[in-house]
Amino acid sequence: MSFGRFIWRNAFRNKRRTGLTMLSIGFSLFLLMALLTFMGQLLNPVSEADSALRLIVSPATSLADLMPIAYRDRIKRVPHVEHVTTLQWFNGIYKDPDYQFANFATDPEEIFEVYVDQEIGAREKAAFIAERRGTVASTALANRFNWKVGDPITLKGTIFPVDLDLVLVGTFTDPLSQELLYFHYDYLNEAMDNLNLIGAFAVRGSSVDSIPGIAEAIDSQFRNSASETKTETEKAFVLGFVSMLGNIQGIIASIAGVVVFTMLLVAVSTMGMAVRERAREVAILKTIGYSRSTILALVVGEAVFIALVGAALGVTLGESLRLVDLNIMTQGFITRYSPDPETYAAVLGTGIGIGLISGFFPAWHSVNLTVTSAMRGLH
Amino acid sequence: MTERSHEPIVQVRNLRKTFVHGGEDVIALDDVDLDVAAGEYVSLMGPSGSGKSTLLYILAGIDRATSGECWVLDHNLSELTEDELSEWRNEHIGFIFQSFNLIPVLTAFENVEMPLLLTGLSKRERAEHVRTALEIVGLADRMSHYPRQLSGGQEQRVAIARALITDPNMILADEPTGDLDAHSAEEVLTILRKLNQDFGKTVIMVTHDPKASTFATITHHLDKGKLLP
Numbered sequence: 001m002s003f004g005r006f007i008w009r010n011a012f013r014n015k016r017r018t019g020l021t022m023l024s025i026g027f028s029l030f031l032l033m034a035l036l037t038f039m040g041q042l043l044n045p046v047s048e049a050d051s052a053l054r055l056i057v058s059p060a061t062s063l064a065d066l067m068p069i070a071y072r073d074r075i076k077r078v079p080h081v082e083h084v085t086t087l088q089w090f091n092g093i094y095k096d097p098d099y100q101f102a103n104f105a106t107d108p109e110e111i112f113e114v115y116v117d118q119e120i121g122a123r124e125k126a127a128f129i130a131e132r133r134g135t136v137a138s139t140a141l142a143n144r145f146n147w148k149v150g151d152p153i154t155l156k157g158t159i160f161p162v163d164l165d166l167v168l169v170g171t172f173t174d175p176l177s178q179e180l181l182y183f184h185y186d187y188l189n190e191a192m193d194n195l196n197l198i199g200a201f202a203v204r205g206s207s208v209d210s211i212p213g214i215a216e217a218i219d220s221q222f223r224n225s226a227s228e229t230k231t232e233t234e235k236a237f238v239l240g241f242v243s244m245l246g247n248i249q250g251i252i253a254s255i256a257g258v259v260v261f262t263m264l265l266v267a268v269s270t271m272g273m274a275v276r277e278r279a280r281e282v283a284i285l286k287t288i289g290y291s292r293s294t295i296l297a298l299v300v301g302e303a304v305f306i307a308l309v310g311a312a313l314g315v316t317l318g319e320s321l322r323l324v325d326l327n328i329m330t331q332g333f334i335t336r337y338s339p340d341p342e343t344y345a346a347v348l349g350t351g352i353g354i355g356l357i358s359g360f361f362p363a364w365h366s367v368n369l370t371v372t373s374a375m376r377g378l379h
Numbered sequence: 380m381t382e383r384s385h386e387p388i389v390q391v392r393n394l395r396k397t398f399v400h401g402g403e404d405v406i407a408l409d410d411v412d413l414d415v416a417a418g419e420y421v422s423l424m425g426p427s428g429s430g431k432s433t434l435l436y437i438l439a440g441i442d443r444a445t446s447g448e449c450w451v452l453d454h455n456l457s458e459l460t461e462d463e464l465s466e467w468r469n470e471h472i473g474f475i476f477q478s479f480n481l482i483p484v485l486t487a488f489e490n491v492e493m494p495l496l497l498t499g500l501s502k503r504e505r506a507e508h509v510r511t512a513l514e515i516v517g518l519a520d521r522m523s524h525y526p527r528q529l530s531g532g533q534e535q536r537v538a539i540a541r542a543l544i545t546d547p548n549m550i551l552a553d554e555p556t557g558d559l560d561a562h563s564a565e566e567v568l569t570i571l572r573k574l575n576q577d578f579g580k581t582v583i584m585v586t587h588d589p590k591a592s593t594f595a596t597i598t599h600h601l602d603k604g605k606l607l608p
Contacts, residue, residue, distance in 0.1 A: 001489045003496060009484040284480045287441055288494045288541065289469020291462040371441040375476075 007302045014274070018306060021270045025310025025354060028263040030317035032256050033347045037318070037339040039252045043239065050117045052208050055215055056087070056237035057201040060228040063240075066197035067227040069189070075201055078217045080210035085110035086185040087200045092155025092164065094145075101141050101179040103155060105188040108134070114204040117175045124149075124170025132187050134169035141179035142171045153181075162191040176336060203231075260350055267358035271303045275362035282366045283374035292367040299366070303359025304352060311351025315344065388548065388581060389415035389438060394447035396433055396604075407433040408444070409604040417548070420575040420582045422595030430604040431585045432553050438583060439474050439551050440464040452548055469497050473542030473580075477554035479534040481526040481541075487513065487533075488522040491540045498545070512540035516570055532563025539570055543580070550574060552584040556591050568594045 011018055057075060059065035075084045088105035108129040112120050120128070120136060128134045135153060147153070153166045166183050174180055189195060205214045215231040222229045232240070275282075285295050321337040366374075396408040408430045415421050423431040436442035437449055440456045441464075449456045452471050459467060468474070481490045488509055495505045513519050516536040526534055535555060542550055552571065556564035572594050574580045584595060592598045600607040 001485070001492050001496070006485070006489075006493075006496075013484045280480065281482055284476075284482065285493070286465060287439070287468065287474050287476075289465050289497055289545075291465045293462070294497070372436055 003298060003301070007298060007305055010274075010278075010298075011302050011305055017270060017274070021267065021306055022310045022313060024266055025263055025307055025351065026313030026317065028259050029311050029314030029347050029351055031259050032350060033314055033318040033339060033343060034321065034337075035252050035256045035259075036343045036346055037337060039249060040340060040343060041336070041338075042248055050115075051234045053205050053211065054114060054234040055203040055205065055211060055218075055231050056234055057203060057218055057229050057231045058199065058237070060219075060230040063199070065227070066195075066199055067222075067229065069185075069196045069198045071198075071222065071227075071229070072201060074221060075203060075218055078214055078221070080206045080214055081203055082206050083110050083113040083204040085114045085202050086198050087202045088185060088188065088198055089200075090155065090160065090164075090183075090188065091158045093158060094153060094155055099145075101144075101181060103181040103183070105185040106182045107185055108182070111182055111202075112172070114202045116204075118172050118180075120170060120172035124172070127169040128182075131167065131169050132184055133165060133167050135166040135181055135183040136170045136172055137168060137182075138174040138178060138180040139171050140174065140177045141181060142168070144179060147171075155181075155183075160188065160192060162188070164188065164191060200237075202234075260354070264354055264357060267303070267307065267354050268361060271299075271306075271358045272362040274302075275299055275366050279366055279369060279374045283369070283371040286367075286371050295367045296360070296363045299363035300356060300359035303363075304355030307351045307355030307358070308348075310354075311348050314351070315347060318347070386416065387414040388417045388452050389413065389583070390448070390450040391434075391438075392448040394434070394437065394449055395445050396430070396437065396442070397445050406604050408437075411447070411601075411604075411606045413599065413606060415581065415583060417581055418575070418579055420572065420594065420596045421584070422592035422598040423583065423585045423601060424587060424589070424592050424598055425601035426587065428603075429601040431601045434601065435551055435553055435583065435585045439472055440468055441474075469494055469545060471548045473539075473545070473547040473550040475535070475538050475542050475550065475552040475555045477557040479526070479531070479538045479558070481534055481537055483526050486523050486525055487518060487529065487537045487540075490526070490537055491544050494541065494545050508544055509540075512544045513537070515543070515573075516540045517566075530563070531559050532566055535559060535563065535567050536570065539567065539574075543574060543578075547580070549581045549583065552582065554585055554587070556586065556588060564588075564591065 057071070059067045069086065072084055072086065075081060085107040086105065090103045090105055092103050093099070094101070108125070112118060112125060118138070124136065128136050137147060141147075147168050149168055149170060151168045153168055155164045155166065157163055164183065164187065185198070203214065203218070205211050211233065218231045219229050282295055286292075318339065324337070326337055391411055391413040394408055394411040394413075395406070397404050397406050399405070411434060413434075423434060425431045433442060437444050437456070438451055440451070440459065444457060454467060456464065482493070485493070491509045491512055492505055495508060500508070510519065510522070513522055516539050518533060518536050518540065521529060521533060521537075526537070529537065535558075539555075550571070555567055555571070559567060568591055571582055571584065575582045582595075584591070586592055
């Protein structure tokens with residue numbers, strides 16, 4: 001026998017209790033892992049290297065405001081700007097309000113020049129440019145609704161008081177498997193009686209080094225105008241968008257904290273019960289020569305073992321989320337599940353922490369009982 | 380750690396143990412003097428509450444005297460810390476409880492092996508020692524049995540094997556036959572005598588059974604915390 005085997009035997013002397021404790025820790029850490037992963041995704045939404053070359057120009061006052069479409073040509077003339085496309089969030093409803101996906105009015109000639117990581121076939125791109133009512137969908141979106149080229153797609157306007165009758169002319173791939181739909185800005189503008197306003201431009205610079213200069217040049221160009229602009233990196237823009245949802249980080253951190261703390265209380269209570277039942281055996285161990293530190297290590301080791309099995313269960317449950325289409329489940333809010341190494345470390349660290357704390361306090365109380373007290377049941 | 384050389388391996392002087400019970404001071408041991416020479420089989424007898432088990436626990440270093448001196452195997456026990464006492468017990472003392480106190484989730488083999496996990500012996504060496512100890516107590520065929528699968532007498536014999544597994548100088552037994560039927564008690568007492576006579580172990584046994592005390596070479600009587608002359 002070894003100390004490890006002794007810990008194993010003790011851990012499973014009450015299989016039901018140990019199993020339920022492992023499950024409790026497992027589900028709690030699964031929730032923690034999911035929350036941390038989603039928070040990480042929300043706070044680090046763009047991970048492609050290509051995004052570092054992109055800027056988003058929006059009205060300085062608010063994302064809800066619009067700016068003149070004429071800005072497009074002026075932005076194009078800014079040094080080091082290679083491509084500019086309109087990007088108007090339409091928020092149209094397709095058939096049912098529950099069928100949420102991102103749909104943008106944009107420039108067919110430019111959109112795939114700015115977002116080069118989104119790939120479209122040459123014939124499909126040409127068809128998109130040629131057909132005024134044409135629209136292209138990401139493969140994730142097309143697969144979701146089983147769309148085929150030629151299918152009519154009607155978007156009911158929510159922000160803009162118009163319904164758009166579109167025709168699918170092609171699909172494109174998105175590296176993040178997002179559900180996206182692009183259609184002609186000109187078609188929307190025409191439907192809006194040539195409003196000639198736009199919510200945002202996406203700009204592609206010639207190099208990463210040129211990006212800060214471009215941003216400054218664009219904003220200074222429109223400073224003191226009726227519609228001042230705010231130009232920021234794509235990542236900063238998306239984070240600003242997320243912040244409009246409220247203090248997501250604070251909310252998620254609070255939920256995670258409550259989950260872990262509750263789990264800690266459950267684990268301390270369970271280990272306390274297990275060790276209290278064994279006070280007499282602790283006295284036996286002391287009698288046959290076990291030091292307090294050795295007994296402490298055995299009890300804490302048992303608690304850490306239980307917590308680690310729970311953590312492994314939590315990680316396994318977390319990994320199973322890879323099999324779920326979160327894009328559909330969350331209606332595009334969460335597009336993927338890919339925990340980073342820090343998240344795994346945080347979950348395992350929390351598991352070990354729960355084990356150490358839940359094992360230490362009851363063990364400390366137990367090893368400090370005298371043998372005679374423990375033998376008489378005076379605990 | 381203070382050490383000195385003495386002929387008696389147990390030397391108790393003016394030992395006093397008091398504790399508070401129900402708000403009142405209770406004297407468990409009152410000015411006890413005791414010498415035990417190596418190789419003796421001592422029986423401590425007395426009625427319940429006479430202090431005999433308290434004296435045994437102090438000799439084993441698992442309880443502490445209120446005052447007085449207690450030298451065992453050249454160690455003044457009152458000067459040792461808890462962890463030093465644990466280490467000392469592991470090396471020198473085998474302790475047998477009245478109610479066996481085996482660990483229920485371990486087999487007879489594993490229970491006996493427990494004290495050896497603290498030593499530097501290899502797995503094979505430990506296994507040899509355990510087999511030998513279980514053979515001495517006549518339980519070589521019960522190694523893989525759990526305590527619940529053993530009779531009371533067999534459990535106590537496993538406890539004796541656990542007590543002698545580290546080859547201690549002294550075996551201290553607290554009413555080892557108290558929970559046993561007459562036949563099992565006889566077996567246990569015979570084994571203790573064998574350990575004393577054949578293996579030279581010093582045995583100090585607490586009992587209130589006059590028949591059990593006949594196995595000892597010396598019997599001391601305690602009453603109301605005093606060692607009777």
